[in-house]
Amino acid sequence: MQTIIHKTDSYTDTDNVVFPVTDFDMLEKELFTEDEILYMETFYNEHKQRQFSFNRLSNVVFVILMDNERDQNRRMQNYREQGVRLQAEANGHKLNAVVVVDRENKPDEILAFAEGIALRNYQFLKYKTKASEQINSLGSVYLLSKNLSEQAIENMNIIVDACSRSRNLVNEPVAYLNAVKIAEEFEKMGKEAGARVEVLNKKKIESLKMGGLLAVNKGSVDPPTFTIMEWKPADAKNKKPIILVGKGVVYDTGGMNVKTGNFMNDMKMDMAGGAAVAGALYAIARAKLPVYVLAFIPATDNRVNGNAYVNGDIITMHDGTTVEIINTDAEGRMLLADALSYAKRYKPQLVIDAATLTGSAMRAIGVYGIAAMQSKAEREFKKLAESGEKVYERLVELPFWKEYEDELKSDIADIKHLGGANAGAITAGKFLEHFTDYPYIHLDIAGPAYLDKPFSVYPAGATGIAVRLLYQFIESKS
Structure with missing residues (x-):
């Protein structure tokens, strides 16, 4: 209710x-x-x-x-x-x-x-x-x-509804919410909000040569999906879109680097970034904000079978980059990299991704904020941080220095997908940056996406983090 x-x-x-x-x-x-x-x-x-x-x-x-x-x-x-x-x-x-x-x-x-x-x-x-x-x-x-005003109240009800929908998706078990089902849920949300939704199936994903998404999907019995949600109102104030990209790993076993002990218990929540960007676009469309926005959610589970991708594999990504696999539990960045590369065809004004990407971000920031990085987006990052302060989903900017790229050098491929033991949240972001050529902001929501106990306005379980943040940011442009 x-x-x-x-x-x-x-x-x-x-x-x-x-x-x-x-x-x-x-x-x-x-x-x-x-x-x-x-x-x-x-x-x-x-x-x-x-x-x-x-x-x-x-x-x-x-x-x-x-x-x-x-x-x-x-x-x-x-x-x-x-x-x-x-x-x-x-x-x-x-x-x-x-x-x-x-x-x-x-x-x-x-x-x-x-x-x-x-x-x-x-x-x-x-x-x-x-x-x-x-x-x-x-x-x-x-x-x-x-x-x-009545309008302010209506918009608040829309935002709360969007957060609830995002939370519902994150709380669902993978037995119900596999990659195909989550795409269906995004289609329903888009239809209700008046947004256009297209779901790319496995055949289309293969034709686009999204090697990262396909590699992670090799261990699954379910096909991957790539959902594109679009809100393009006639009165949009921007010609080039703002693109929101969300990680859609509906369950993460770690793959061949399988998670042990209790570390797998909450891994149904590894699609919280996808739920967040879908929830944000749903709210933006329902509120009819005059801003051109897209949301991309590549989705699969990361499981183990006789055909799963393994450490040492060389994967050719959507943009042709070859990637050396170091740890199959660093799968989310493989999906996101293909989506970020795909975004280039839209010549975006800005791309923001949201993902439960690294334990490093969680250890650094805890549940109280979002680890954030930016490339070529200083002004937009400042505005996003201001939006975060307003809704109290606060950003902590981590350095994005060029030197971190050294951690990703590979002897046998263009790039490794995982750095060393230190600065894991940053090197994950640097890997993703490789696939961009536009203003880019990376949000690692691993800490606040799913809670063991209630905190502030968030219940235990899924929080819907970043829905309000992204909505507030887009509203500030309307």
Whole structure:
């Protein structure tokens, strides 16, 4: 169930009401007794308690004392995170709806509060046999804010929906979501959003000589796919497209370099980059943003059989580059390289890829941000980083120095696909850069794509990371 955000002009005595305020003086005093006001002030002053609830039997009234943070981006995130806390308490009370009242004329902050509620209220219960007993009760959030537009609310619902769809795909097991099925899901998303979608089958992929994608697919019983989603509105402000490329490894065993122990447990999530760019394009198209955008998702699983690709193989890629295979568990970059090479035919304004690519990025950044690199895209990277600060999907730029290319030199092929033990996230990015000739940004989302436990607006499991980031970036160009 998705939590839907609505606009309202009033509330009644039986509505569950939420007051996010920066000062208790901003409350509607007639709703509270003097003892209740004193209670809140005392517990805040003595214990720094910020969230209070009063059960009136017919309804529940919530008061949330907000930080008066000066930094706009941090303030918006505070509102989202207080929305997360409210979501938990509202579900604890088994409430179906709440009305959030803007007493301080802060429409953007109130919308961020609702965003936090809706994003964290996500659940994936498809495979629960008693889902009806476990579903969150909170289905609607009504916003009473005079200067908040219906369009802003509609766009937020679109973004939340896109994140939920992305999360659903990442949470699905490969037994359901193989490369063919994920392409079908992308087709459905595109059709609903009004975008054009083309799925290249194995025969077409072979004709395009996408050797990287085909090599990884050799160990699979299912054929690969290459999905192209296109949003090209008549009023587009750009003639050359912005292309979003997402890694679509629907399951990663590591191939012949098989993952051991628990390292394979969550590998259904290795297509999170593909789900992110598809979710972003879905939202962009539904919101009818006047920007020409494409999304490419090459997809396969990486498994082991008697025909799987092996270390020492020399693979000829889409652009003719020969690649020496060093470790079959570095498969994602092989798919992405073909997609990045294919993007050249569109003469793009910018290409951004998103991938759960390296453990190196996860170890360096953790779950709190995205490891990012850029080539010929300094200005665009700055804008993307600003978008990341706004939605709090923050980028950490890693160096992309030419010297890292030395790690990829091969004695028997044009290039190796894997560097040494150090700087793995960077050398992976440098490998991908080899297949570009345009402004390029690489996002390694390995850390925040899938969580063991909830954090901020993200539930445990799939987070939908980068959907909001990419949408915000494209919206800034509209």
